[in-house]
Amino acid sequence: MQFIATRNNLLTALNTVLRAVPSRSPLEIATCVLVRAEGNRLKLTGTDLEMMIRCWVPAIEVNREGEAVVPARQLSEIVRRVPEGKIEVEGTGRSITLMYPGGEMKLSGFAPEEFPSFAAEDETGEGFTLGGSLRVALRSVLYAAGKDDLRPIFTGVQFELQNGVLTVAATDAHRLAVFEMATDAAASCSGIVPAKALREVERSLSQTEEQVSVNFSSSQAAFAVSDVELYTRLIEGRFPEWRQAVPQNPPRTLIRGEIGAIISAIERAQVLAYGDTPSVILKASGASLVVLSQSDMGEFRETVAVDCEGEEVEIAFNANYLLDALRATVGDSVEMGLNGNIGPAVIRGPGHPGYLALVLPLRLF
């Protein structure tokens, strides 16, 4: 393998695939990147065995096709540090030599055949394309996915396409976020995608307006956005039956107000809350929403002007959960339906069709 590429192209590709490369791994080759020169392009691949990111970038010239596997961090560090300009790379399987004006560096790695493969590349499944609005969908729900590795199902996002409607849902058992949108896709598919992979998809989408090609098979999913492909394993298991948790009846108390005002009040209330779970209390009655918080350090009380219909209620929440759900709501106004002091709060945004968030309250003493 021999090619010449600009330092910037090489660096962009490395930074992209590096997001899938673990910094430490019992399998040392997993901390490497697979570099392949092909046609007039370079193909870089990195994987942590759960997810794989592949990035294509143009080369200035490819003199000899071929591939090499070299340590990812070291390669990206050296490329980042060399001056802007051309870099020439020559490789023979287990090692490459990187040449830039005035210097060279030889990096040894592994035989390319040993690089862990990701079966998804060949597997055929349901393929379809989605518009850039997938990004909105992902942003609306990713925050609600859990981080608890003990229960992997909660670290995933349920991804469902049926009759042209895409539904994504995430929950960590304490709150739920759902987004539904209409698409042109005729296919149907369903699976639980690790939130970690979807965060990378969302990141790629933030840099382009292009369409996303999606391919779902029984155990894996692939997302392709312009020059970046992301493959991920699906999480096995039963996703919570969240539809049953969404109250079907009209809420007992309905609050309509300005998102910004409510968020600011809760943020101020949170100043006093400390510990691992900052709790705030909402008191809805008539035309006002009173936000309260209390701790050993003092007490907080603020009245926010809102429209309030139905029962009076006093209810406690984890402030962070409430803030996450409100911040993800697009637009100026929000509707919050409350269902007694142990029922879920249902959050919707008139300016954010398709979005629904459920935050379960705290039971305080």
Place this chain on the structure above:
Amino acid sequence: MGRIKVLDPETVNLVAAGEVVERPASVVKELVENAFDAGATLVEVVVAGKGPETITVADNGCGIAEEDLLLAFERHATSKISSSADLERIETLGFRGEALPSIAAVSRVTLKTRVPGALGGSLVVVEGGRVVDFRPAGAPQGTTVTVDDLFYNTPARRKFLASWRTESAYLTDAVTRLALARPDVSVRLVHGGREVFRTPGTGLAAAITALYGETVAGALVPVRAEAGGMKVEGFAGRPALVRTTRRWQTLLVNGRYVKHAGLTAAVYEAYGTLLPSGKHPFFVLHLTLDPGAVDVNVHPQKLTVRFDREREVAGLVRGAVKQALFGRLNLIPGTSSSPVPPVRKVFPRPDWGGVLQRLGPSGDVEGTGTGRAAGKETGGGEPVGLDKTGFLVREEAAAYGEGFPPLTYLSFLPPSYLLASGPEGLYLVDQHAAHERVLFEEYGAALARGGVAGQLLVEPVPVESGAADVSALAGELARYGFVVEPFGEGAALLRAVPVGLGLERARLLLDDLLSCLAAGDSPAREEAALASLACHSAVRAGEPPDAREAVALIKRLAACREPFTCPHGRPTVVCFSRAELARRFGRR
């Protein structure tokens, strides 16, 4: 002819001797106590031979006048009390008048004595209770008793003695306790020609150093409290000094070594969660109270005592030890035992007024390193008062945790340690243990207010409840943040979990709690349930915190009442002092 006969005096003596003189250690104990009662300032115990062939106890006390000498070997002859009224106010160690005759009944005793000022002394030899020699003889001031051939005339007792190795361990142990009981007397034990120890007679701290070594002495905190005419003084081991046996515990009541389950339990209660399970604290505590308020005449060996107001005594001991451990002291392993100086004082003057002065002349203490370190700490203990009902007044919350040093977070060391710099050097905080401690106290406070907040779940989760009766426990579980409903046989529906706990961990905790709460009404079960709650909620090893979280955790730990150990008694913080680092780098 009747079969019941009055025993001849010789047999009576042998029977009675059995109660007092059980083994060589009891001989030494009786003789040394006699020496103490004789006002000696120097007592020497010499044990010679491979078995207990010769035991010599020599003192420089008041001696015995020639005319009293033979009387001393008569049963129930004593100079220490003279009437039954004196029994109510016993201030000497001996009083029954049994020691010498009992020993003399089962061995060959040679006693040499001279009263101060007398020109010559006397010598008496008693064998099996019979005087075989009595004559004037030259003798040093005081009394020297030599016991030969112990139990030569009671072969059964002799046969049932343990191995000499065990017996000599008992003997050393007995002399150790005696030396601790009277730190103002210099006690020397020579065993097989070798000096086992010699206490300087300059106070308790010095005695402990002589008996247990500098390391132990350096890891002690002074205990001192006084209330209602009672006084407790002494030293307790820092949690780093916990032991696997109770041998390192000495409780002295009015200068007498005793065993008392109630008072020992009070010390354990004071340690609370500082003690890992199965470990025992080190302590030497002198309890001084009105001789009329304590009955020592329960058993001839006087190991057992009874108190008139046991609850108050236990309360005083518990409060004093607790105050010492959690007062202003810094209990971090690796730090020097001196408390962090209060901010307003630049160079706190050591307070010599405490234990040392009371328990003996402090003249030479300043010269010994550990004595000084221990002496400084006496400033930390303040008397704990009793309220009108006689129960211990709860110590001011503010006094807790004051000894926690100000730490500046530096970095994270995988898998679980927060590195921080502080007054003495490098501190390592175990994030799991620290978080556990913080949560233990926060949840405890929440429980005291009514209960731990519960986070309701999006979707109720069915859980196995095993044999536990969920509907009966539901109310109690709710206090711990769980909302659980019965859901058929052996199953339950989980609707809410304690705040800050992921679902999966909450399920593990629920299993623990169910078995914990089903275990019945033991007072420890709430603590066990709390510890379990804190343990499951706390951050795991291997979960790196971001810097903000780390700083916040250290701050919360510092605010804890008992910040130095986790609820299971493991340390939360250890210190590598600058001195130790310098040593390791060969700079010193």
